[in-house]
Amino acid sequence: MYGWIFRHLPGPLWLRIFTSLVLIAGALVLMVQFLFPWMSDLTQFTDSTIGAASQP
Amino acid sequence: MVVQERARRAAVRPARERPGRGILRGTVQVVGELLITAGIVLLLFVGWQLWWTNVESDARQSAVIKEFAQELGNAAPEPSAAEPAAPAEPVDYGDPVVGTAPGQAGTIGIMYIPRFSNNYTRPIVQGTTGDVLDTLGLGHYANTAMPGAVGNFAVAGHRQTHGAVLDNIHTLVPGDKIYVQTKDGYYIYVFRNNQIVMPSRTDVLEPVPTRPGVTPTESYLTMTSCNPRFGAEERIIAYALLDSWRPASAGPPAEIAAQVAAAVGGG
Numbered sequence: 001m002y003g004w005i006f007r008h009l010p011g012p013l014w015l016r017i018f019t020s021l022v023l024i025a026g027a028l029v030l031m032v033q034f035l036f037p038w039m040s041d042l043t044q045f046t047d048s049t050i051g052a053a054s055q056p
Numbered sequence: 057m058v059v060q061e062r063a064r065r066a067a068v069r070p071a072r073e074r075p076g077r078g079i080l081r082g083t084v085q086v087v088g089e090l091l092i093t094a095g096i097v098l099l100l101f102v103g104w105q106l107w108w109t110n111v112e113s114d115a116r117q118s119a120v121i122k123e124f125a126q127e128l129g130n131a132a133p134e135p136s137a138a139e140p141a142a143p144a145e146p147v148d149y150g151d152p153v154v155g156t157a158p159g160q161a162g163t164i165g166i167m168y169i170p171r172f173s174n175n176y177t178r179p180i181v182q183g184t185t186g187d188v189l190d191t192l193g194l195g196h197y198a199n200t201a202m203p204g205a206v207g208n209f210a211v212a213g214h215r216q217t218h219g220a221v222l223d224n225i226h227t228l229v230p231g232d233k234i235y236v237q238t239k240d241g242y243y244i245y246v247f248r249n250n251q252i253v254m255p256s257r258t259d260v261l262e263p264v265p266t267r268p269g270v271t272p273t274e275s276y277l278t279m280t281s282c283n284p285r286f287g288a289e290e291r292i293i294a295y296a297l298l299d300s301w302r303p304a305s306a307g308p309p310a311e312i313a314a315q316v317a318a319a320v321g322g323g
Binding site: 035 | 085086089090097100101104105108184186189190195197212213214215216217218222253255256257258260261280281282286287288291293
């Protein structure tokens with residue numbers, strides 16, 4: 001899959017390596033911004049409140 | 057030579073394989089790569105939760121303290137640092153002034169706990185929703201009393217991750233001072249005891265902790281956090297009692313004067 005993507009990137013090798021790094025960085029940003037906070041909400045490993053504290 | 061040989065074999069191989077096997081191999085390879093990706097994402101998640109959230113929250117909480125310091129500076133010019141040189145006799149400043157609660161996510165003040173660290177300064181923010189606790193610091197249970205009021209001033213904080221504001225809550229020793237600074241002054245609480253309870257024990261937030269229906273005569277501080285340190289099966293509770301109070305005009309208590317100066321500047 002990743003090999004297929006790499007082969008289908010346009011440009012010479014150095015450009016394809018650069019594009020891959022940009023794609024990986026983009027995926028990381030998406031994970032930190034959206035995926036991880038969402039996963040953190042699903043798990044309750046870090047809840048430190050008492051009772052139904054999500055009320056204002 | 058070797059290259060030619062390899063190229064010839066590569067050209068021959070697809071013809072010899074049945075077409076179904078190519079699809080199977082491709083599928084297995086994609087599934088394998090996806091599984092490896094999922095594993096890496098989970099490891100990254102653990103790293104994010106245990107390390108990156110602390111970096112983010114520490115920066116955000118410093119910013120909140122700076123904003124609060126600016127508000128303090130605008131509200132009343134603090135007296136010069138020369139004043140705390142006065143004899144450190146306990147002076148009775150009368151009943152503590154009780155501030156009004158700010159709106160959700162508004163800053164109430166700063167908490168200093170020298171037992172945790174000499175530069176332990178964490179903002180206390182209104183509300184105990186995820187957005188407050190995950191970035192802003194200690195969350196004040198909005199339905200409990202404000203600092204200094206007769207009753208229970210209750211706050212929650214993360215034991216691990218998101219700044220780990222109450223990581224060392226188990227190291228408090230009876231008699232330890234816990235200082236709360238608001239725009240009105242300094243409230244000095246004395247730690248009494250820890251208790252480990254189940255998360256459903258809302259009675260620890262009662263005006264007299266764990267005694268529903270009893271009318272309070274004293275000012276309590278109750279802090280709640282996760283227990284055990286990397287889990288959330290239980291809650292660890294720290295109870296403290298209000299010992300004394302100083303108006304903002306009297307300057308910070310001598311014991312934490314340096315920390316206050318470092319946190320809010322000037323006075």
